Amino acid sequence: MNGTEKIINQVNPYKPEPARIVRAYDLTDDVRFFQVRFADMDLALSFKYEAGQFAMISVLGAGEAPFSISSTPSRPGLLEFCIRKTGVVTDAIFRLKENDFIGVRGPYGTGFPIEMMKGRDILFVMGGLGAAPLRSVLLYCLDDRDHFGRISVLHGAKRPAEMIFRDEFLHLKKRSDLDCYLSVDKDDTGEWTENTGVVTTLFPKVKTIVPENTAAVVCGPPIMYKFVINELIKLNIPKDQILMTLERRMKCGVGKCGHCAIDYIYTCIDGPVFTYWDVLHMRELI
Ligand SMILES: Cc1cc2nc3c(=O)[nH]c(=O)nc-3n(C[C@H](O)[C@H](O)[C@H](O)COP(=O)(O)OP(=O)(O)OC[C@H]3O[C@@H](n4cnc5c(N)ncnc54)[C@H](O)[C@@H]3O)c2cc1C
Ligand code: FES
Numbered sequence: 001m002n003g004t005e006k007i008i009n010q011v012n013p014y015k016p017e018p019a020r021i022v023r024a025y026d027l028t029d030d031v032r033f034f035q036v037r038f039a040d041m042d043l044a045l046s047f048k049y050e051a052g053q054f055a056m057i058s059v060l061g062a063g064e065a066p067f068s069i070s071s072t073p074s075r076p077g078l079l080e081f082c083i084r085k086t087g088v089v090t091d092a093i094f095r096l097k098e099n100d101f102i103g104v105r106g107p108y109g110t111g112f113p114i115e116m117m118k119g120r121d122i123l124f125v126m127g128g129l130g131a132a133p134l135r136s137v138l139l140y141c142l143d144d145r146d147h148f149g150r151i152s153v154l155h156g157a158k159r160p161a162e163m164i165f166r167d168e169f170l171h172l173k174k175r176s177d178l179d180c181y182l183s184v185d186k187d188d189t190g191e192w193t194e195n196t197g198v199v200t201t202l203f204p205k206v207k208t209i210v211p212e213n214t215a216a217v218v219c220g221p222p223i224m225y226k227f228v229i230n231e232l233i234k235l236n237i238p239k240d241q242i243l244m245t246l247e248r249r250m251k252c253g254v255g256k257c258g259h260c261a262i263d264y265i266y267t268c269i270d271g272p273v274f275t276y277w278d279v280l281h282m283r284e285l286i
Contacts, residue, residue, distance in 0.1 A: 013254045016058045016103025034081045050111020051137035052273045056253045058103035062092030066250045068133035074143040082132040108253040110273045112137045117215045121149035125228050127156045127220030131164040133245045134219050151178040152206050156199030158185045160192045203231045211236035218244040242276035
């Protein structure tokens with residue numbers, strides 16, 4: 001870890017660093033993509049994070065909120081976020097334009113256990129905004145392709161217009177080194193050529209699964225977990241190889257305020273990435 005990282009991560013973990021919005025565009029009606037770069041170029045190039053971690057983004061006068069980092073650590077220099085407009089902070093972020101500045105502090109929380117995942121087949125299951133954190137780990141695996149086995153992606157959305165990164169995933173379908181399956185609950189366009197049905201209807205399409213050699217990576221709305229986990233258990237994937245990233249209300253992001261605590265677990269530092277085994281012992285996590 002270099003000096004600058006120590007300053008933002010350890011000496012004053014509350015201090016946001018200014019970052020310029022390099023690109024911003026709509027992914028859906030209420031979700032916007034932001035690509036940002038720290039104003040301090042040394043920091044931009046040396047900033048280290050793990051796929052699955054999050055950052056606190058702030059706008060002066062509005063406050064701050066946690067957001068998953070959607071870019072991959074294998075491509076340093078720029079950070080990407082995928083943000084849904086839901087309230088005070090996100091409204092303020094949506095009013096910003098390219099070249100405006102936001103504050104970024106982090107990275108926080110746990111990342112996906114990449115070393116455990118290496119050498120295994122990886123099955124991604126994502127729904128809605130769950131694509132935001134999982135895109136980071138998917139791009140990471142694709143950038144380091146030789147270290148992973150078969151990669152399968154199941155991505156679901158309510159309607160075609162609500163599929164986050166739809167064009168990017170349609171493009172991934174053309175690659176021969178992964179199997180990417182897309183589904184919408186309902187096609188209201190008449191032009192959708194992929195699967196229709198909830199994301200679990202994609203499971204029969206997945207090619208051979210060797211459970212003990214598979215890591216499943218899951219993120220989506222709370223209702224999705226129950227059904228997806230049932231499928232993964234039916235496939236005999238070991239509970240400690242079912243990995244999920246979970247959101248709780250957070251304020252400080254660094255284990256100080258107690259906002260995210262469930263018993264002795266602080267989801268901002270013990271999570272947001274958990275195994276199904278963790279969740280079995282603490283059902284309030286979902
Ligand atoms: C680790 C983590 C990663 C996240 N990653 C992303 C991301 O990549 N993209 C993204 O758009 N959002 C993400 N979120 C959620 C985001 O932080 C909240 O939506 C944020 O608080 C919105 O701030 P606001 O001031 O705009 O909304 P507020 O004014 O605080 O709230 C608006 C509405 O959203 C509800 N709400 C706020 N926070 C949450 C929450 N955590 N869960 C459920 N409902 C909530 C409130 O009850 C209210 O109804 C993440 C949250 C966590 C904890
Ligand atoms: S958000 Fe403050 S302790 Fe976790």
